[in-house]
Amino acid sequence: MRGNDVKRYGLLALALLFVGIYLFPLYWMYVTALKSNSEIFAIPPTFWPRDPQWIVMDVWQRMKMDVYLRNSLIIAFGVTVIVTMTGTGCAYVLARIRNRWMDAVLFTVLMMQVLPSSLMITPIFVVFNQVGLSEYPRLSVILAQAAKVLPLYIVLCRATFLQVPKELEEAARVDGNSRVGAFLTIIVPLARNGILVTSVLIFLQSFGEYVYSRSLITQRALQPATVGLQSFMGPNSSDWAGVMTYSAIYVTPILIVFVLLQRQIVSGLTSGALK
Amino acid sequence: MTYQIELENINKYYGGYHALRDISLGIEPGEFVALVGPSGCGKSTLLRTIAGLEGISGGTLRIAGETVNDRAPRERDLAMVFQSYALYPHMTVRRNLTYSMRLKRRSKADMERSVEEIARITGLESLLDRYPRELSGGQRQRVAMGRAIIREPKAFLFDEPLSNLDAALRVHMRSEVRQLHNRLNATSVYVTHDQIEAMTMADRVVVMRAGVVEQMGAPLDLYDRPCNRFVAGFIGSPAMNFVDGIIREDGVSVRLDLPGEAVLRFAGARPAGETVTVGFRPEHLSVTMAATGGNILSLPVGFVERTGSTSYVLSSTTPEILLSVPERFPKEQGSVNAQIAPELVHLFSKEDGTALL
Numbered sequence: 001m002r003g004n005d006v007k008r009y010g011l012l013a014l015a016l017l018f019v020g021i022y023l024f025p026l027y028w029m030y031v032t033a034l035k036s037n038s039e040i041f042a043i044p045p046t047f048w049p050r051d052p053q054w055i056v057m058d059v060w061q062r063m064k065m066d067v068y069l070r071n072s073l074i075i076a077f078g079v080t081v082i083v084t085m086t087g088t089g090c091a092y093v094l095a096r097i098r099n100r101w102m103d104a105v106l107f108t109v110l111m112m113q114v115l116p117s118s119l120m121i122t123p124i125f126v127v128f129n130q131v132g133l134s135e136y137p138r139l140s141v142i143l144a145q146a147a148k149v150l151p152l153y154i155v156l157c158r159a160t161f162l163q164v165p166k167e168l169e170e171a172a173r174v175d176g177n178s179r180v181g182a183f184l185t186i187i188v189p190l191a192r193n194g195i196l197v198t199s200v201l202i203f204l205q206s207f208g209e210y211v212y213s214r215s216l217i218t219q220r221a222l223q224p225a226t227v228g229l230q231s232f233m234g235p236n237s238s239d240w241a242g243v244m245t246y247s248a249i250y251v252t253p254i255l256i257v258f259v260l261l262q263r264q265i266v267s268g269l270t271s272g273a274l275k
Numbered sequence: 276m277t278y279q280i281e282l283e284n285i286n287k288y289y290g291g292y293h294a295l296r297d298i299s300l301g302i303e304p305g306e307f308v309a310l311v312g313p314s315g316c317g318k319s320t321l322l323r324t325i326a327g328l329e330g331i332s333g334g335t336l337r338i339a340g341e342t343v344n345d346r347a348p349r350e351r352d353l354a355m356v357f358q359s360y361a362l363y364p365h366m367t368v369r370r371n372l373t374y375s376m377r378l379k380r381r382s383k384a385d386m387e388r389s390v391e392e393i394a395r396i397t398g399l400e401s402l403l404d405r406y407p408r409e410l411s412g413g414q415r416q417r418v419a420m421g422r423a424i425i426r427e428p429k430a431f432l433f434d435e436p437l438s439n440l441d442a443a444l445r446v447h448m449r450s451e452v453r454q455l456h457n458r459l460n461a462t463s464v465y466v467t468h469d470q471i472e473a474m475t476m477a478d479r480v481v482v483m484r485a486g487v488v489e490q491m492g493a494p495l496d497l498y499d500r501p502c503n504r505f506v507a508g509f510i511g512s513p514a515m516n517f518v519d520g521i522i523r524e525d526g527v528s529v530r531l532d533l534p535g536e537a538v539l540r541f542a543g544a545r546p547a548g549e550t551v552t553v554g555f556r557p558e559h560l561s562v563t564m565a566a567t568g569g570n571i572l573s574l575p576v577g578f579v580e581r582t583g584s585t586s587y588v589l590s591s592t593t594p595e596i597l598l599s600v601p602e603r604f605p606k607e608q609g610s611v612n613a614q615i616a617p618e619l620v621h622l623f624s625k626e627d628g629t630a631l632l
Contacts, residue, residue, distance in 0.1 A: 167361035170328050173348040174355045175375040175426070189365050 029251070033244035040240050059245045063228060069250070071138065072207050072224035078142035079206035083153045084199050086146075091157035092183060096166070106155075113151035117211035120148070125215060137217040141224075144212045149202050156201070160194025161187065197264055204254055225250050277340045279304040279430055279462040280325060286333035287317075287324060287486075294320050296486045298334070302430070302464065307456050309465045309477035313509070317486040318466045322432050325464060327351050339429050354423035355432040358439060360415045362407040368418050369403040375426050389425050396455070397421040413444050420455065430462040437472065449476055470510050474498070482506050504628035507554050507621060513587065515554045516596050519625070522549045529553055529622065533592055537572050541620040543632040551631060554621040557587070557599035560613035570620075572596070572613045579606050 032040055034052040059065070094106055124144050125134075133140040164187055172182035188195070210226040217223050220231075229250070232243045278301040287295035295317050302308050310318040323329040325336065327348035336344055343351050362371050370377075372393055373386045394400045397417040407415055416436065423431055436452070437445045453476045456463050467473050473480045474494040481491040482505075490502045494510075501507035507515045519532040520539075524547050528540040531553060539553065563571060577591030586604035588611060590596040598613055622631040 165359060165361065167357045167359050168363060170323075170326075170348075171355065171357060171361035172363075172374070173328065174326055174351075174353060174432075175422070176349040176378045178347070178349065181378070186363055 026251075026255075029244050029247055032240060033248045035241060037238075037241060053241070055241060055245050056249060059242050060249065062242075063231070063246060065225065065228070065246070065249060067221055068223060068225040068228035071222055072226070072250075075138060075141055075145065075209065075213065075224055076203050076206040078139070079146045079149065079209075080199050080203045082142065082146040083150050083202050084195065087150050087153040088157060088188070088195060089183075091154045092161050092187065094154065095158045095161035106158075109151045109154055112147075113155075117148060120144070121211055121215045124212070128216065134216070137219065137222050140216050141209070141212045144216065145206050145209050148212075149205055152205075153198055153202050156198040157191070157195060160191045160198070163194075164190050193264065197261070200257070200261060204257070207254060278302055278337070279306070279339060280464065281337040282321075282325075282334065283337070284334040285321070285324065285331060285336060287320060287329065288332045294486050295324065298486075298488055300481060300488065300491065302462060304462055305460050307453070307463045307465065307476060307478045309467060309473035309480045310483060311467055311470055311473040311480055311509075312483035312489075314468055315485075316483040318468075318483050319434055320486075321483070322355075322434055322464060322466045326353055326355050326432050352426075352429045353432055354426045354428040354430075355434065356419045356423050356436045358435040360407075360419040360436075360439075362415055362418055362422075364407055367404050367406055368399060368410070371407065371418055372403075372422050372425050374422070393421045393425045396424065412440055413448070416440060416448060420452070424455070424459065430464065431456075433463065433465040433467075435467055436465075438467070438469070445472075452476065471512060474510070480510075482509060484509075500630070501621070502630050504552060504554065504623040504630075507623065507630075511556055513557050513597055513599060515556050515621070516594075517623075518553045518594060518596070520551055520553045522547050522551060529620075531572075533572070533574075533596075535573055539570050539572070539615065539620050540617045541622060541632060542618040543622075545622065545631060550625050552623040552625055552628070554623060555615050555619060557597040558601075559619040560596075560598045560615050562598070562600055562602075562604075563612050563614045565614075566612055570615050570617060572615070573610060574598075574613060575610050576608055579604050579608075581606075 031047070031049060034049040034054070035046070036049075036051060036053055039046060039050060094102055094109075121144075124140075128134050128140045128144075133143070168186050168190070169179075169182045172186045173179065177185065208226060209224065213224050213227045214230070217227065220228075225246075229243065229246055232239055232246065280300075280302040282298055282300045285295055285298040286293070298321060300308075310321060312318050320329060324331055325338075327343070327346060327350075331344055335342055338351055338353070363374065366374065369390055372390050376386050376389065390403065394403060397420060399414070399417055399421060402410060402414060402418075407418065410418065416439075419436065433452075437448050440448060449472060452465075455461075465473070465476060474497075477494060479491060480494050480497055482489045482497065484505055490497060490506045497506060497510045501510060504517065508517070520529040521532075522529050522545045523538065526544045526547050528538050529545075529551060531537040531539060539555075545551070560572070565571060566573065574590040574592060574596055576588055577595065578589040580587040580589075581603060584601070586600045586602065588598040588600055588604050590598075590611075596613075598611065604611075623629065624631055
């Protein structure tokens with residue numbers, strides 16, 4: 001019994017230690033946002049601001065964050081819509097049809113996920129320029145980012161569809177529905193949780209997209225918040241409190257969504273979306 | 276005579292694998308046909324082919340006289356009950372029952388009436404607004420049946436619908452399904468691996484093995500006159516005993532490959548010296564006091580199982596011979612004399628297992 005207790009508390013302490021390590025940067029962001037410029041560079045560093053300052057409104061207005069965040073939302077929303085529209089059916093087919101060719105397709109899909117944005121951006125830029133998409137920079141970012149996260153969506157959604165028993169679809173087809181009808185009235189409602197969770201993940205990932213936006217959008221008014229953050233970085237600027245405040249404003253809504261949905265996200269990613 | 280379901284030389288390949296071989300079968304309106312066989316014999320594939328869930332590689336499939344080879348499942352007007360029941364988990368019992376009617380855009384009043392009738396037949400009245408997950412196995416089974424009945428289809432297809440139920444409920448549902456079939460005057464195709472289910476429920480049993488129909492006929496015909504060794508061993512429980520033997524000079528008796536030179540007379544005649552497989556059912560061996568006389572096997576007792584009503588006596592010979600004795604057999608008895616009527620002795624070819632009598 002005692003040995004068990006020791007083991008349990010030991011593991012708990014270890015878990016807390018790791019959580020601490022993981023969360024430290026987040027904590028440091030919030031704390032730095034509240035510090036004055038001199039305190040930020042104080043040695044030894046202070047772990048709680050001596051003289052907290054609240055510059056949220058100032059940063060919001062100075063940086064025109066409403067424009068940036070709106071652009072981020074437009075891009076994230078656009079990507080999510082395109083990905084769910086095109087990826088759901090694909091994921092379902094990959095879940096249902098099992099043969100060597102489908103394995104090859106799945107492998108190819110996964111391979112596309114491997115290529116980094118920074119590598120893809122040059123050919124994408126050239127192509128988009130040629131077809132005239134650079135006239136619509138946000139749309140081109142949406143398309144590029146959708147292509148980037150589509151494999152992830154397909155792989156995760158496929159896992160959800162694998163859990164929906166095939167007989168349900170067959171029963172619906174014998175009962176008088178078409179394949180598409182059975183998919184929409186039986187399979188999709190049952191896989192709803194998985195689809196929703198994966199869409200949220202895609203949304204959040206696109207909300208934080210940087211490489212494509214940085215390269216494809218030159219007009220400031222169309223840039224998302226990730227790119228806007230960069231404008232803090234001048235040759236002679238060191239407004240760390242401003243940077244951290246900006247980051248906190250940007251990250252906090254995401255964190256809240258994650259915390260609210262964490263149980264569904266975790267269960268959706270592991271298993272048991274059904275039953 | 277138009278068949279309700281007619282299969283003509285149905286063939287089915289999965290890549291290079293020949294899953295169904297030249298299956299021809301006519302099912303009359305109102306008939307209850309059971310497809311039975313060991314797992315992997317193609318019985319489920321055949322059922323799914325009829326339903327349209329699997330394509331046909333060759334042959335013709337007709338439902339009510341119309342060729343339906345290339346029709347989608349929904350155009351065939353069949354109802355299917357799945358082994359897993361396949362109830363839609365996100366719909367209440369009521370919505371599960373009316374799924375097909377809603378697809379056909381039937382009127383609300385119409386649906387209400389049907390649901391009420393089906394609920395009465397299947398005893399689901401109090402469960403209509405529950406979800407499948409809130410039901411017991413037997414109740415789910417009833418919903419699955421109800422969902423099929425409400426369609427008033429051209430035929431019912433059952434894919435091992437009782438195998439997920441516990442033993443007592445299974446026996447009960449067996450008679451219930453059969454009664455339902457009689458009441459609806461429906462045509463049913465019933466797939467099962469349980470030969471007792473097939474024997475008790477069906478008008479006609481189709482025994483399949485490795486994609487081939489081995490024999491079809493009335494249940495008792497299969498029991499009395501199996502056309503080959505496989506059917507003989509598959510139908511009947513406990514399974515038939517098989518012993519090798521050689522036909523004697525007289526041509527009407529066979530010497531068994533058992534210690535003691537046992538000889539059995541059979542009804543019929545075979546050429547002398549032919550090597551055969553002799554089959555006889557455990558329940559046809561009756562214990563007798565006489566040590567000599569007609570058709571008596573003297574067997575050393577190896578093991579006795581007593582179930583109360585019946586004792587199973589297993590001999591210590593190779594191959595083992597099983598006797599089914601309808602009384603309490605003393606455990607300590609060392610040997611047993613068993614007698615069998617000549618007309619209950621089966622002979623099968625040693626090469627291909629076909630029945631020789």
